Amino acid sequence: MESLRSGETTPLSAGVVSRTVRLSDAPRPRTALGAADPPRTFWAAPGEATVVGSGAAATVRADGPDRFRSVRAAADELFSSGDVHAGTLAARPRLFGGFSFHDDHTGREPWDGYPGARFVLPRRQTTFADDEVWLTVNAVGESPEEVERQLEEARETIRRRPTSGAVGDPPGIVERTETTSKSEWCEGVTAAIERIEAGELRKVVLAQALRASLSSPLSIPDALTRLGETYPDCYRFLFEPDDRGGGFFGATPERLVDLRGRTVETGALAGTTGRGETPEEDEWLAEELLADEKNAHEHDLVVGAVRKQLEPHAASIRTGTRRIRRLATVQHIETPITAELASDEHVLKLVEALHPTPAVGGLPPDRALETIRDTEPFGRGWYAAPVGWFDAAGYGSFAVALRSAVARGDVATLFAGVGVVADSDPDREWDEVQLKYRPILDELE
Known part of the structure; x- marks a missing residue:
């Protein structure tokens, strides 16, 4: 694993040098992202700072089933020494990136440039936090004086x-x-139901991919801005390959895990219905969703599995009140889950423990992944996998990459999936997938 600096290779152990300044005449996130150098990074989440990354001071890559631990080991080396003046906690050096859904991810089209794991320490980052904007320059193995000069130039x-x-x-x-x-979909869902009825599975999440040819290349900064207006409470993200040959972006409602100190915030998001034309219809649909046995069963499976995945690490776990999460086009059943860790842990250890949740994989996990591979005629890549950031202390925030697409020039590939349980109906599941395409389709049509 290497850090990238102006086309040269610098050992990660050379140490991070970081300098930050507050901007009085600050750009907006869309302007900063549009002017950023490749690879560009964007992260905006509820209750968090918005960060725009430009270029790469260091890049960490890994593949295979050990990719979570490999990334952590490389990051520990990177952050083992340094000279950091952040100015504000939100502008501290952080690694941004994500993982593939499957261990054996191959990176075939449209996932060229996306390995099994890839995290970037931005060369320059603009941080929008608490009504202030901060500009940071990060480097590896450079002198503080040189970094300060680059900060002033930027x-x-x-x-x-x-x-x-x-x-x-x-x-x-x-x-x-x-x-x-649709006929292939119905066959696949029916086959999955037969496996469930035979006792091989309890639940599996099956997905589709949709390739959209566009009339002109997509402006991802514009798309993310529009998504922020429509889905302000979702996790918006962008991760690009080094050559800027494409961009994986989205606005996902599903948090995987947030770690601060020993406090873990996560949850279950499973069970879906549409939005009503009126407030009264909205409420009726929400009540129907909560009362629906199929959706309630699917949701219970996710809650139970998340708690079980956290138990080896937690001193205590608390499950919150089940509620409805309303988005622009759909409503979900949501249950917040909070845990206190028994000891200090790195967020990547929790990411590895929780991925994939039954909300995107299934139960039991091995049989579900086998069914997904047998059924889906495309590679999931980073879809439905963990994306987010972590810092030198091992704290971080990760979401599940749903409501997302890979855009390359005038082509975008969208992804969406649904949970299949014993009483699923293939036609209804097809309709739900089309509903889940809408957030990204609305930014393309």
Whole structure:
């Protein structure tokens, strides 16, 4: 594993040097992202700072079943020494990235440039926190004086940068190609139900992919801005390959895990229905969702599994009150879960323990993953996998990469899935997938 610096290779053990300054005349996140160098990074989450990353001071990659531990080991080496003046906690050096869903991820199209795990320490990052904006320059193995010089240059560049105009319209879709026909989908769901009835499975999450040819290349900064207006309470993200040959982006409602100190915040998000035309219809649909046996059973499986996955690490676990989570196009059943760890842990250890949750994989996990591989005619890549960030202390925030797409030029590949249990109906599950495409489709059409 290596850090990348101006095309050269620097040992991770050389140490992180980081300098930060507060900006008085600050850009907006969309402007900062549009002007960023590849690979660009974007992260915005409820209750967190919004971060725009430009370039890479260090990049950590890993593959295979040990990718979680390999990333952690490389990060420990990277953060083992350094000279950091952050100015504010939100602007501290952090690694941003994600993991593949499957251990044996191959990175085939459209996932070129996305290995089994990849995390970037941005060369420059702009942090939007508490009504203030901070500019940071990170480096590995460079002198503090050089980093301070680069910070001043970057600040001057921002001062001279013109303000970007209005957010553009979606590019429009000229053609759609489904990886799974409806008849193939129904066959796959029926086969999964037969496995459940035979006792091989309790639940499995099956997904589809949709390839959209666009009338012009997608502006991801514009798409993320529009998603923020429609889905302000979701986790918005962008991760690009080194060559900026594409971008994996989305606005997911599902938190995987958040770790601060020994306090863990996670939850279960499973069970879906649409939104009503009126407040009264909205309430009726929500009540029907909570009362529906199929969705309640699916949700209970997720809650129980998340608690079981946390138990080896926790001194205590508390399950909150079941509630409805309303988004622009759908409603979900949500149960918050909080735990206190028995000892200090790195967030990546919890990420590994929780992935994949039954909300995106199934039960039992091994049989569910086998069924997913047998059924889905495409590679999930980073879809439905952990994406987020962590810092030198091992604290961090990760979401499950749903409501997402990979965009490359004038082509975008979207992903969506549903949970299948014993009383699932293939036609209804098909309709639910189409509903879950909507957040990203709305930013393309």
